Amino acid sequence: MIRRTTLAAESADLSVLEAEARRRGISLATVLREVVAEAARARRAAAPRPHWGLFEGPGHLAQQSADDEDAPAAGRLRS
Numbered sequence: 001m002i003r004r005t006t007l008a009a010e011s012a013d014l015s016v017l018e019a020e021a022r023r024r025g026i027s028l029a030t031v032l033r034e035v036v037a038e039a040a041r042a043r044r045a046a047a048p049r050p051h052w053g054l055f056e057g058p059g060h061l062a063q064q065s066a067d068d069e070d071a072p073a074a075g076r077l078r079s
Contacts, residue, residue, distance in 0.1 A: 007032065 014028075021031045 002033075 017031050017035070018028055021028045024031075
């Protein structure tokens, strides 16, 4: 979805982008979309990934669970 906005930039910077648009035969808006998309990609790549620290402790919870898969049932289901 394209969202319209107002852009404030240095005149010299816009002149460079306008020249690039003319050289490539495309609109300034297209060049600006490309610049914004590239900047957003770079920031996403550099942003830290979310850390979902729901469980903390020694070892690997998933591996411990798999290694001792029958332990909960063995403790509750005594015959």
